[in-house]
Amino acid sequence: MHGGFWERFRSRIEPYAGWEMLCMRAALAWVVFANLPASLPYASMPHPNGIGRWMDLTFLSHPGVAPALRMAAIPCLAAFASGIGSAPALGFLFAAEVAIGSLLNSHGAIGHYSQLLTLILGALFAGACAGQAEGWRTRRRVTVWDSIATQRRMIHWARVLIAGAYLATGITKLEVSRGRWFWDAPNIAVQIAKTQNTITATTGAPADPFYAEQIPRLIVEHPNLSRIFFSPGLWLELIVFVGLIGRGWSAIVGLAVIVLHEMISRLMGLNFKEHEAAMAILYVNLPYWLVLAAGAAVCVSHKAITRSCPQRAWFFYDADCGICTRSVIWLEQRLREAGADVELIGYQEPGASERFPPIDWTHVTDGVQWLGADGTVRRDARAVAAVLRMLPRWWWLGVLMDLPGVAAISQMEYRLVAANRLRISRLLGLNACAIRRRDETRAPTGVVTSRADASGPAADPTIPGHPQDNA
Amino acid sequence: MSDFMSYASPSSSLSARGDAFWRAIPFKGVIAVAVFLQLAGEQYPFSNFPMYASLAPETNYIYVADGAGRVVPILPTFGLMGSEIKKMIYSEEKTLKRAKIQKGDRGEAAARQVLDYLLSRVDKRRRAALLAAGLSICRVSVARKESGFVNTKEILAERAPAQSAPPPL
Numbered sequence: 001m002h003g004g005f006w007e008r009f010r011s012r013i014e015p016y017a018g019w020e021m022l023c024m025r026a027a028l029a030w031v032v033f034a035n036l037p038a039s040l041p042y043a044s045m046p047h048p049n050g051i052g053r054w055m056d057l058t059f060l061s062h063p064g065v066a067p068a069l070r071m072a073a074i075p076c077l078a079a080f081a082s083g084i085g086s087a088p089a090l091g092f093l094f095a096a097e098v099a100i101g102s103l104l105n106s107h108g109a110i111g112h113y114s115q116l117l118t119l120i121l122g123a124l125f126a127g128a129c130a131g132q133a134e135g136w137r138t139r140r141r142v143t144v145w146d147s148i149a150t151q152r153r154m155i156h157w158a159r160v161l162i163a164g165a166y167l168a169t170g171i172t173k174l175e176v177s178r179g180r181w182f183w184d185a186p187n188i189a190v191q192i193a194k195t196q197n198t199i200t201a202t203t204g205a206p207a208d209p210f211y212a213e214q215i216p217r218l219i220v221e222h223p224n225l226s227r228i229f230f231s232p233g234l235w236l237e238l239i240v241f242v243g244l245i246g247r248g249w250s251a252i253v254g255l256a257v258i259v260l261h262e263m264i265s266r267l268m269g270l271n272f273k274e275h276e277a278a279m280a281i282l283y284v285n286l287p288y289w290l291v292l293a294a295g296a297a298v299c300v301s302h303k304a305i306t307r308s309c310p311q312r313a314w315f316f317y318d319a320d321c322g323i324c325t326r327s328v329i330w331l332e333q334r335l336r337e338a339g340a341d342v343e344l345i346g347y348q349e350p351g352a353s354e355r356f357p358p359i360d361w362t363h364v365t366d367g368v369q370w371l372g373a374d375g376t377v378r379r380d381a382r383a384v385a386a387v388l389r390m391l392p393r394w395w396w397l398g399v400l401m402d403l404p405g406v407a408a409i410s411q412m413e414y415r416l417v418a419a420n421r422l423r424i425s426r427l428l429g430l431n432a433c434a435i436r437r438r439d440e441t442r443a444p445t446g447v448v449t450s451r452a453d454a455s456g457p458a459a460d461p462t463i464p465g466h467p468q469d470n471a
Numbered sequence: 472m473s474d475f476m477s478y479a480s481p482s483s484s485l486s487a488r489g490d491a492f493w494r495a496i497p498f499k500g501v502i503a504v505a506v507f508l509q510l511a512g513e514q515y516p517f518s519n520f521p522m523y524a525s526l527a528p529e530t531n532y533i534y535v536a537d538g539a540g541r542v543v544p545i546l547p548t549f550g551l552m553g554s555e556i557k558k559m560i561y562s563e564e565k566t567l568k569r570a571k572i573q574k575g576d577r578g579e580a581a582a583r584q585v586l587d588y589l590l591s592r593v594d595k596r597r598r599a600a601l602l603a604a605g606l607s608i609c610r611v612s613v614a615r616k617e618s619g620f621v622n623t624k625e626i627l628a629e630r631a632p633a634q635s636a637p638p639p640l
Contacts, residue, residue, distance in 0.1 A: 201544075
C-alpha cells in the first residue's frame, strides 16, 4: 500500500493558495447567509429533534429573533471569510445553524436540505479550533489570523465531511434496500409521480405532465435502461471520496454531483441548492480552473510573443546612474534565467559608439536604448518594454507598456524618472559606478553586463548597422 | 534501523505493524464520518440521509382538500411543504404506536392531530374560512403495476364544512 501507484490514490490536504481559500470562504459565507431564515414560524416542538430534545428552541420563533440572528451572523461570516478570528465566529454560526435546524426538524418532519451545510460549518469550526490548539502547543499563543496550514486543514476537513456524508447516503441506500437498490431502480417511477403530485399539493400549480406522467411511464416501459440510467447516481455517492485525491478528480466528482442534484431537482422537484453550492465551492473550485486557463492562455501568448522576439538584442544604459545600474543588475539575473541573448552595455564603455552605429549617442543622457538583431532601435519606455518582453514572468508588462495610450503614459513616467535619475540615485544611496568594473566578461548564458574590453567594431559583424554588415 | 527492528520486543513489533496498518488505510476520515453518521441516525445536524433509500413499487403522497375536494395549496396556506405533512403524520403515528394505540386507529388519529396543527398555523380569520369550506387530509397511493400506475385515494381526516359558526379549536 505504501508508495508507488497506490500512493496517489490517497486523501491528502490540497495545497490551496491563499487567494483560492479566500474565494472559497467568501462563497461559503454567502451560502450560509442565504440559508439563514428570515423568520421561523414554528411556535411548538411536537417531535423534538437534535438539541431540541434537551432545550426548548421555540424562542427562535419569536418575531425579531431570526432577523437578529441574521444580523449577528454578518460580522461572524465576515470574520470567517477574511480568516480573522474564525474559531469563535464559526462556533457561533455552527451553534445558530444547529439550533435553527433542530427547531425546523422538531415538528415531525425531518428535512435533509440544511444538514450538510451545518456539518460543513462544524468541520470548519473543528479545523479552526485544531489550528488554534496546535498554535498553543507549539508557540504558546493564540493567533488572531488563521495560518495557511490551518486554513488548508479547515477546507480539507470540510471536503472529507462531504465525502463521508455522501458515502453514508450510499451505504444507507444499500442497507435499507438490502442491496436491491440497483435492481429496484425502475420503481423510481412511482417516486417521480409522487413528488410531482406533491409539488401540486404544495403550491397548487398543476403538475407538468411530462415529468408527472410521461417520464414515469417511460421508466416503467424500459426497466433495464432505467437501471443503467439511475445506477450511476448511487455509484457516485459511494465514490465521492475519490475527489480527495487531487484537484482534477475533485473537479470531476464535484461537477458530477452537481449534475446529479440538478437531475434530481428536475425529476423529483427536490432542490439541494446548498449541496450543489458546497460541491461547487469545495470540490469544483472554479476560480482555480479559471486562473489556470488564463495562465495557459498567457503561456501560449508568451510563446507566440517570444517567438516574435528577436534572437539577439543589445540594451544600452547610463552606467553612471545608480538607479540604472541597479535595474540592469535585476535585469541581468532574469535574462540569464531566461537564457536570453541580450548584451547589456553601458554608454560609457570605450569603443561602444564605434561598435553600434545605429545607436544615437546623443541620447546618452536622456534614456536607455534597445537594438534588435533586425536593426530596430527603441528608446526610453519602449526600450524597457522590449527587454521586458523577453522575460518569462514580465513579458506581459512589456506588452502592456506598448499598448496605445499606455505607451504614452509609460513614456511620460519614464521621462520623469530619467530626468531625475541622478537625484533619485543619490536619495536611494545607490552606487553609480557598480556596473562599470572593467574585468566583467560575458555571463555563462550569453548575457553580458558590461564588456569594456570588447574588441571594437571588427569583433562582431552580426551587429546590425555595422560598417562590415552594411558593406 | 534493522538492528532496532531485530531487537524490538514482540509487543513493539505488533504496535509498529498496527501503526503501519493504520497508516495504510486510505480515506480514514471519510470512513469515520460515514460510520459515525450511520450510527448517529436522525439527530440534527447528523443524519444517515435515508431519502429514497428504499424503492418500493408503491408509495403515497398527501394533499389537503377543501369540502368540495379542491386542492388547498399547503405552502401558501400553512407555510409548510407537502412532504412535511406526510412526515408529520408518520411521526404522529410512531408516537401513537408508543402510546399503544391500536394500529387501525393510528392513521386517522395521527392525521387529525396534524390537521389540527395545520389549523393552528393560520390566523383566526383564515382558520374560520377554511373550516367554513371544510378541510381534509387525503392520501393517494401510487402503485406500479404491469399495466401502468394505479392511484388509490383515501381521506385520512376531515373537518366537515361548518353549517354556521366554526367550532372553537
